[in-house]
Amino acid sequence: MRLWSRGELDALEATADRLNSSIGFDRRLFNEDVDGSIAWINALEQAEILSEEDVNQMRQGLEEIREDLFSVRVTFEPGDEDIHTAVERLLTEKIGELAKKIHTGRSRNDQVATDFRLWVMRACDEVLQLLHDYLSAIIEAAKIGLDAPMPGYTHLQVAQPVTWGHWMLSHFWPAVRDRERFQRTRRVASDLPLGSGALAGTSYAIDRELLAQDLGFESVSENSIDAVSDRDFVLEFLFAASVLGVHLSRLAEGLIIFNTAEFGFIRIDDRFVTGSSLMPQKKNPDVLELARGKSGRLIGGLTGMLVTLKGLPSAYDKDLQEDKEPVFDAFDTLAAVLPAITGLLSTITINPEQMEAKITGESLATKLADYLVGKGIAFRDAYREVAGILDRLGQQDRKLKEISMQDMKALHPAFEDDIMDTLDPRNAIAEYTSLGGTSQESLNIQLQNAFKALEASA
């Protein structure tokens, strides 16, 4: 029987019932519903609506229901349209008449918002733990070749030499920003709606500050209409997940390309590659591809929720029931992707010889221009002169790497004996000493900062 059932008049059509029912997914909130209900009866006791004995009996019943639900010992009934209804029904079965008092002064509108916020707060905690492990794995992966030279790419064209560690750490800081997004999502979620009733507030003497404390919320909502209507915390969660998804897609894309036979920079451990049903030789980077592909569902979840919220007029419209599934899906996606990527990074190996071999001589062209700048030529002129040299060599099908000192000196009057040092990628790398740059010196500072940032999330 539904909470709002009117006996014989109750004849919700099967098609409407099927559409309306949310128990299929909101059962995931059972733990939070029990927590929220226990906090509520405490508040009712304090407001002298329930006696201490009432509350003890109800609390015990609720704890038993929690256990039952944890152990999946509960069968839901047709009338259990959502987890909140189910818990009230189960409580009635367990403790009888007394259970009918539990919903005093409370509405499902503030109840469901409270339960869901609590769930999101805990989900953020779990994602933050996963992000910690991921950040840690990035540092470990960077350390296997912190100063190993490799080509740096822009436009996927060899640009300037960098190091493997530098590249790997370039994915650390985006994840630090992701961590900040989940931290703030937790704070945004942590604003208590309970006590807002259906929309007008409650007329019982509920101490909402105490309720917030009891449930671990950081603040109390300011306006009861907004409280039952606000789903900004849902959008924040889905946004944080989407940006993380985009970051993972970019890391994955880079690694997929480095993992091709043609690049050959990295080797993914056999525990993280999969095979083909037809081609016996295949070792596919499915983990990376799924990390990349699943950015789609995360972004889709965010977009969908924005659409659902658009134009809703009332305090509570049933459309809001659509808020949970995308959040559950985003959480499950991250809980599947992050550990797999963390594991992959923890077991990755690199091929430093191949990396270094792929650094072209031409990727030192900026250094050649800087060399000319050092000889007093204005940068833009230096740039054009080097470009001209490269064009001439290109027309002769010659590569910078193959050119002798004598030939180099013939290419420009300002080139002297030390020009060959400029053409050594390791020298170039050593010179990028700006903060955040690719020199060993800069990388050491960066690594220290990364450790500090990591500890901050411990």
Added chain:
Amino acid sequence: MRLWSRGELDALEATADRLNSSIGFDRRLFNEDVDGSIAWINALEQAEILSEEDVNQMRQGLEEIREDLFSVRVTFEPGDEDIHTAVERLLTEKIGELAKKIHTGRSRNDQVATDFRLWVMRACDEVLQLLHDYLSAIIEAAKIGLDAPMPGYTHLQVAQPVTWGHWMLSHFWPAVRDRERFQRTRRVASDLPLGSGALAGTSYAIDRELLAQDLGFESVSENSIDAVSDRDFVLEFLFAASVLGVHLSRLAEGLIIFNTAEFGFIRIDDRFVTGSSLMPQKKNPDVLELARGKSGRLIGGLTGMLVTLKGLPSAYDKDLQEDKEPVFDAFDTLAAVLPAITGLLSTITINPEQMEAKITGESLATKLADYLVGKGIAFRDAYREVAGILDRLGQQDRKLKEISMQDMKALHPAFEDDIMDTLDPRNAIAEYTSLGGTSQESLNIQLQNAFKALEASA
């Protein structure tokens, strides 16, 4: 054991396995996988790879597996990473060594694309049936007040009088366009990829035209790389569902507003309203709100799939595994929403008195201008003169409905005795005789056309 397992070397990490496995959702394709496999062994027989006896034995095994899966008598095993692997494993358990021949010349890449296209073709058929019922219900709902006058709104402001039937039928034609979209989605899906192998084609003498005929596909893919890579049919399905979702959201919004106490135009049958956990009086149009809100998840599914496909380089990338869940979800959403809305429309009642009462006199202002046009005044002048009259009345807080003929005639020298006929909404309605207009005459033609369109989908 995975299809591509290499015995002792097989040690896919649990986290990677969990991410990689798709059996949790692609089991829905079991029926299509069996159909596709039977067609494939027929083709292998024709290509003289399998004997008739082989094929008979395999077909019988496959049919038994189909029955088992229908009856949910199958337990999936850890190595069953997808339904295709599971079916091959089950077949091996059923018929032994012979099963090892089933994958000859086939790849999961073309197999999964074939299965999924078949599933989408059937899903389109089901949606088309639901749309037929929905179209039929709209006609029935229109007929309960085909010529019942009601205010027509633009900008949600009373604009010109129309009729209930006219308004209701304004939701019929969008659904006809939705039907066309699902019909064409079916055609787009119906292009057979089987026989494309992993990406290069197959070197066995498979007659793909015959395969297509066998499986009910309308054409055969032209390029094997495109065939395993193309997911346009998925996008078409999700787009058709999204546009239908938007149409339903617009109908729902209109009905939610007409169902308010303040408008009071319609009454939703008790079988399609739900109550509140706190407020005993509530009869909420949850069905309509969910129809409106679920447009979000449909659009999110489309957006997500577009994101997933963006920038994929190879013939088959594992990202494509993400194609199924949004389609399943969109189908389930429509299969839940359409019957509920159809049921609601079939039982809706209207309040014609209230509708007619809400037609303002001012909504006949265009007719007043037309009246002046009839007297030889240019339209823009007529418009301005009527606007001026309304402004003067407005300043005196007078409504057109309350004005006597004498007062009307005093308002403009061209107004004669027949001016009062112009102020009768029923006369105005009767005059909108253009094709598609709100007059009874036009509506009769429209209704006939609607019946014809409906029959076209029978």
Added chain:
Amino acid sequence: MRLWSRGELDALEATADRLNSSIGFDRRLFNEDVDGSIAWINALEQAEILSEEDVNQMRQGLEEIREDLFSVRVTFEPGDEDIHTAVERLLTEKIGELAKKIHTGRSRNDQVATDFRLWVMRACDEVLQLLHDYLSAIIEAAKIGLDAPMPGYTHLQVAQPVTWGHWMLSHFWPAVRDRERFQRTRRVASDLPLGSGALAGTSYAIDRELLAQDLGFESVSENSIDAVSDRDFVLEFLFAASVLGVHLSRLAEGLIIFNTAEFGFIRIDDRFVTGSSLMPQKKNPDVLELARGKSGRLIGGLTGMLVTLKGLPSAYDKDLQEDKEPVFDAFDTLAAVLPAITGLLSTITINPEQMEAKITGESLATKLADYLVGKGIAFRDAYREVAGILDRLGQQDRKLKEISMQDMKALHPAFEDDIMDTLDPRNAIAEYTSLGGTSQESLNIQLQNAFKALEASA
């Protein structure tokens, strides 16, 4: 001539040039490009690459260019593919050879990221000012009827009585959260990439901390590859704008409905309504409809940017050039919508009689149940008894508002003389005394908190 032009070899095809060129939109960054360039030459001076005299001459040239660009006295040339190129070209025309030194150690990759972040920081400041005005207008609009009773809606059905001020303030707190989002976007943007070069860093002795201070950035990027690649600040801006857009769409929807003839709660000032080309009587709430509709383009901008970033492999890929237009469009949208809505709210009037008249007796059903709870009946039983009473009345077509005390008492044995007080909406409103509730007492606290929150943004 392009910066990277190689003389006669320069023959970028017209179609490619047209696609590649960004001057059409990135000219908006001219002010920030000048600021960034001045900071850069200061840093080059400090690094002893430029002399004080050089810098003075360059600074003067740059300031003149800024003036020229402000006054739109500049004609762009075919080779000016972006604003950065144009400024370097203009400087060369102004000060000659010396200008060729300006790009020493700098890349467009770090330059454009710096300029754009600076622009976003300033855009946030402007949006924050507009939000301040908007928040202020909401408070003023609330105050015109802080305690004016009106129906509170859930599911767009009358639920419980609230007040106009309570409803209006329910849109204040979402805007406060929007303000927090733009504040944090500013912080996220304020991480200096300059000095990261193309991707590897710079080998000149640039003091990046000083650069940050000079340009008003709060921190210095940690990794040069990430620095030229990171567009999280763009996503944050577009997300903040999208959520604000959704909030505005919800406010707009509520007001559009309240503004219908059928509700009649508010009147929009003539300065904020528009007319029809055909119907002289129309006063359309276009401002509200556009505020609602423009949520689409804001969300589309966010979605589009997420798509563009997905899967980008390198430090800098040209795809990133797509980052500016959605931000400019989102900013322009908010800069158009917010002042119009602020103006509309500042001039809105309400119809308190109509509002109060629309409070149904049935919306006090929760209070009736609470009344019975007060008599010792458990809430769920009380709820069902009241529901039964309402059903019986409904079957007789009677409304609670029309019922005499005698008849009320006949409906339930626990109803006593004071039952009629329960049926007075003003009493109900007075009882919702919980924090955030609709009672005058709670609203006074809320208003004080709102003022505090407003001042925080002054």
Added chain:
Amino acid sequence: MRLWSRGELDALEATADRLNSSIGFDRRLFNEDVDGSIAWINALEQAEILSEEDVNQMRQGLEEIREDLFSVRVTFEPGDEDIHTAVERLLTEKIGELAKKIHTGRSRNDQVATDFRLWVMRACDEVLQLLHDYLSAIIEAAKIGLDAPMPGYTHLQVAQPVTWGHWMLSHFWPAVRDRERFQRTRRVASDLPLGSGALAGTSYAIDRELLAQDLGFESVSENSIDAVSDRDFVLEFLFAASVLGVHLSRLAEGLIIFNTAEFGFIRIDDRFVTGSSLMPQKKNPDVLELARGKSGRLIGGLTGMLVTLKGLPSAYDKDLQEDKEPVFDAFDTLAAVLPAITGLLSTITINPEQMEAKITGESLATKLADYLVGKGIAFRDAYREVAGILDRLGQQDRKLKEISMQDMKALHPAFEDDIMDTLDPRNAIAEYTSLGGTSQESLNIQLQNAFKALEASA
């Protein structure tokens, strides 16, 4: 002065006016507005509202306005809130009083829908022409190496050998599907709304069938409310553009990777690469990156429009004004991207030696398994045996390409002298003779079909 202006009462606030005005973008419809207006006056003449002389004078005025607007000889005025208002104002200035009759029986609601549909029909024609050129360029690009062997990739790992022509043509068929989408978009757009008035129809004796014929529409809308409200044609256009955008992003991604130094398969002509401001050696594939990145804005435009339409209640809501900009932007994007990509493909060259060199011996593993199948071993067993061989070789760091016939024969008892033929990629390619496969024979058929498909769009 606005069309709906009421003289002194006209005081639309500047902020509202700025938000409301659409002339900034809808001026692009001027040509269609003139066409629509001429058709309308013809219909008014036929309905005997206007005389032949009236119509001649008006038509001439309209044609002059068209010329003026084409030559950008028109200055818009503050009151010109949209192009429709502007044209009526200009006509009044040109021909005086008579112009005031032009809007008789017409509303901006049906007028703007008609103009915009006409614009979309023409935009489809232009995109179809661009697609024809693009399809043609793909065929040309395929022909430069129709049978040139290259590695075929799945998961970006070498899978099986294919040919350049096969790969290139795998992008032909998606574009054929894109063409179909734009063709059907044109048909969907081609349903005439004119004559639907504001929403109720028109009461003048307008022959809408003749109007449709006059303007080149294929059908007449069935319901006037739907006619002014329907934007399905906008969604179809944006969807077609989005899918095309995704296809282009996939082609671009493939080419960007093939264009890396590490793959080295293709060379983009200098006319289609761009340089760096800092690195003299860079030749960046900006055209491809922008083609890939701009898929974002196309998808964003579609998403945004779906959001805007979601939940609109009335026949015409002002939100619909948001329909034009995303369509204009999508059209401009395609008009910029397609010719550039077409030009790039027309000038691309390939490096067949490098392609062939990158075909690994292991990519023939499927053929080895097929070889064993030919010897009577069941496919799954053959697969496992080949996998085992590859694993053993892998442990010894040996590649299939380096293995002698003797060593091969030692690896499996069934391997005979002819095993070396199996390890020749050209033999493998020749065997993929299924329809759509990579053999020369199959490719010849495919090329013929491609030519047929191309001609179909001529």
